[in-house]
Amino acid sequence: MTRETGALPDLPSLFEPVPLREGADALAHAAALAPSRGAGTLPWVRSASRVEAAAVLEPELPLRRARIAILAAASAALDALAAVGPPELPMQLRWPGTLTLDGAAAGAVRLLVPDGAAEDAPPPWLAVGVELRLSFPAGTVPGRHPHLTSLEEQGFEDLDAAALTAAWARHLMATLHDWEAGGFSVLAERVLARLQPEDWMDGACPALDLDTGDLLLDRGAGRGRHALGVPVLAGAEPPETSPGSASASGAGSFPGHPAGARA
Template sequence: MSAVLPELPSVFTPVVPLREAGDAMARAVALAPQHGAGSLAWVRSAARIEAAVVLEPEMTLAAARAALLAGASALGDALAAFGPPEVPLTFRWPDRVVVNGGEIGRVRIAWPDACAEDAIPDWIVVGAEARLMFPQGWEPGHGLGQTALQEEGWDLAEATAEELTAAWARHLMAGLAEWQRTDPAGGFRRLAERYLARLEKVEALDGKRGLDPATGDLMVDRDGARTRFPLTEALA
């Protein structure tokens, strides 16, 4: 394992990696008020990736919370680039990442406690986690409904924690830049398309699906009726 990440865009400032038991999300939240956008906390581990980055949005908290979905798409793209193309990688609304039917990781988001929904937060933190391998001694199937990249055919000699962490950060920044660079409606539409393309096709979400750019809520139209799945409620 290396204590250095592969080359990243200049917007990132990686901090000293945390040890195996570290919490990248908590570290990034602690850094956010003083260190600001681009601070990247990550865990140095052979068994999992865990990273979190500080962002400084220019939109209200209600709208900025959709950065969680950008984080999921970035994690999906980063993992898929190293894995067998025939193995399905999907999202379970709103924040779980699933490979071949088994949960493998998740994305997380945090913001200042006192920030109102219609206020622009000083910062938000988006984090990602994914399991590279099961702990030593676990038998296949031990984690019910869970899996690991190694179990699904990923080559961990290439898909190291460092490589995947850097790949996630690059994909995240590219997705956020596209969202902000283009007109708001068009940028969010592309973000939504990428996320929805991987969202699980389960009965409860069967229908024409979309994301509300004002809140990140999932909307499903079926039989002339619309059902809204609020992002805040799903995260809670």
């Protein structure tokens, strides 16, 4: 069962929530508000069928390292889901930003940075966003799109977009603190533990570049590098290249979703 509420419960004082109407783009709002409101701005969408939220950060790291914040957003989302979901349900990250439940896409994380931000300098701000499908639209035929799922379909109960948004924000704050206190290796260990194996990995042993967050795959004869900043569609092999200058990165909004199936 899903329900909609109008406030974010137990939200740390660091965050300034900005409620949005159904259909709004929380990440775009975060980018628009970032220059004037700064870190902690938290646009979120009031909805009974999906979670969509974004948080503005002001990193002190150069962009090539600050981009790792998208992995912190993913880890925080999976932590929030694990706290309220069925205990035996596999909850994983499909590289680089798709959130999966039992192998099917249920959401995504995204990253947005200012146009023209230099890789070797701290950006004035960046925004990380999360999206989760609470339920499919009424009339959706069960099993019609086996590569997609929803929290309701996977047995989550009493679904509340506001409560999950606040939980994601709390876990994000804790994850960013752990990253700052213990270094990226702490976050990397969590991400690798939840990384979903894919056919294009060829059974290689995955690791993360501790400087950039890039995925490294050791294949015996060589090491493949899959850049964190390059968008990847679900089921496709990511190109082995360095991140370009695109403003947005990550898996986008529910990669491969059919019309009408977006949360």
